Amino acid sequence: MAFVNVRRFIFALALLVLFSARSRAADLTAFVGGVMPGKPTSLQGVKVALDKSPVFGFRLATNFVPMLGLEHTLAFSSDYLFPSNISAITSAKGFVYNSNLIINVPAGRFVPFVTAGVGLIHQYGSPNLPVGTKFAFNYGGGLKFPRLFGPLGLRLDARGYTATGIFTQHLNMFEVTGGVLISFGH
Secondary structure (H helix, E strand, O other): OHHHHHHHHHHHHHHHHHHHHOOOEEEEEEEEEEEEEOOOEOOOOOEOOEOOEEEEEEEEEEEEEOOEEEEEEEEEEOOOOOEOOOOOOOOEEEEEEEEEEEEEOOEOOEEEEEEEEEEEEEEEEOOOOOOOEEEEEEEEEEEEEEEEEOOEEEEEEEEEEEEEEEOOEEEEEEEEEEEEEEEEEO
């Protein structure tokens, strides 16, 4: 079953890259980084300590006008927001999917950008995880260094996430990532 899902994901990603190559400009980034979460309060008034998490994934950005575009992120973590002060939990994995508007401002050899959007965060593994599946807003920015070596470049991101409905409040997280960028189109 997992193999079928991986095949579907690769097929969908290949279609996105194919359509992006025909657009004005697009880029695909493979990234790694980390997430630093805040501390939500449980219904019993107890602070839940969530550990920092490694994260890796892909971002696909496609411009529909010269400086404005859409960006989609799919990220994974093998240790996602692990609640270290809840002893019954032994496994916390997760993924993030979001779609954003992105504004790119070309400035010579680098491209500063800002982005904001919505998506889902999903935590799975042990039962009774504090996050589960939640709707999340995200916002941030960074720098792209496109076409440093042919179509290859670098990308640096810093983002804030706000997930809704974690216990009785929101969970704020900060994510920092860096990755290899592949440019398509013009």
